Amino acid sequence: MENKFENIDINSFFDLAKIEDAADAEIVVFTAKQQKMLDNVLPHLKASAPQRYETFSARLEHLSELAKIMAHFPSLFERQQLVGGERTPTSLIDALLKHQNEGDATLHLPSKATLGRSFLVTKIHTFATLSNIAKNIGENEKIVQELRDEAVKMMFSLLAEDVYLNCVCDKAMETDLRREMAISLLLLWEHRSDEAIDQIAPVLQKVWIARRQLAPAFGTMIGTSELLLISMQMEESWTHFIKERLGDEMVSHAMEEFIFGISTEQIHTLRSILRERGIKAIGRDEVSEFLGVYVKADAGLDYRDFYSMYTVRRDNARARARLGIPGPQKTLEDYFIQFVLQSNREKQKRDIFAR
Secondary structure, eight states: OOSOOOOOGGGTSSOOOHHHHHHOOOOOSSOHHHHHHHHHHHHHHHHHOOOHHHHHHHHHHHHHHHHHHHHTTTTTTEEEEEEEETEEHHHHHHHHHHOOOOOOOOOGGGGGHHHHHHHHHHHHHHHHHHHHHHHHHHOOOOHHHHHHHHHHHHHHHHHHHHHHHHTTTTTSOHHHHHHHHHHHHHHHHHSSOHHHHHHHHHHHHHHHHHHOOOOTTTOOOOHHHHHHHHTTSSSHHHHHHHHHTTSSSHHHHHHHHHHHHOHHHHHHHHHHHHHHOOOOOOOOHHHHHHHHHOOOOOOOHHHHHHHHHHHHHHHHHHHHHHHHHHSSSSHHHHHHHHHHHHHHHHHHHHHHHHH
């Protein structure tokens, strides 16, 4: 089969120094900020609950050992001779761009990627556990919240990994942008950190909090007032996204799914049921009763709830794309993260031309 993509070396996007730095850098178990959080809480834990301190300290050691194991795997930015042939950063990116198989891609990904995902999940749980411990020993509420926020921020790295994979496999997107996202994906796999997350995570977290505090009108199923209330509280990147993309029907449907917590198909069904019965509005706790099947339209602020409900919408979107079913083929998070990355890319181009 003819190769549809031009074989462009990774050096076209990253200078050599950056690639060498990426290959040489080790995975950081704890950032300076995270280490400071640990240093604030662990002495208090040791003084108030020595046995629990020993247990948690052992957990931190295991996490460090896992990072050391990951360090033994070859860098994704190095040239490697594998059984199937030579692997370079460029060939790995090309493989990601060309891979279009349906189903879960886990077994097609580098071992370092799957091991790193486990490392990140363990780290998320570790900080979430520490936030609960800090609360139980009477730690300052600000410190408790900082620990929770750190766990949420890391959760968004998992989410971003899903989004990058979706975008890399999306043939409707520009090949150059897909290639740049593939590079971001390699950096995420290599270091389990991503600069874009620092920009995106706080916005999505605020959107989620605002969504949780709203009471959508499950009668009109429009969600316009809810959307306006959410947007009034957001950063410029979110309001810009709303202004630029909400006119897109698929983005609008993805927004409805996010706000109401049910699928596009269930929204249509519920709208018809309420219209037929002449009911103007119902609450989130009544949705399952009217649909005749349990759905988790409501959710708390727990990071696991956010990710769980995201994955439901993600899997529904992938199924629609695969089967050609009407409705959003991406999640709201997909559309937003893609929009931010494209905006950053355009800004970088403008800055270069301005020099």
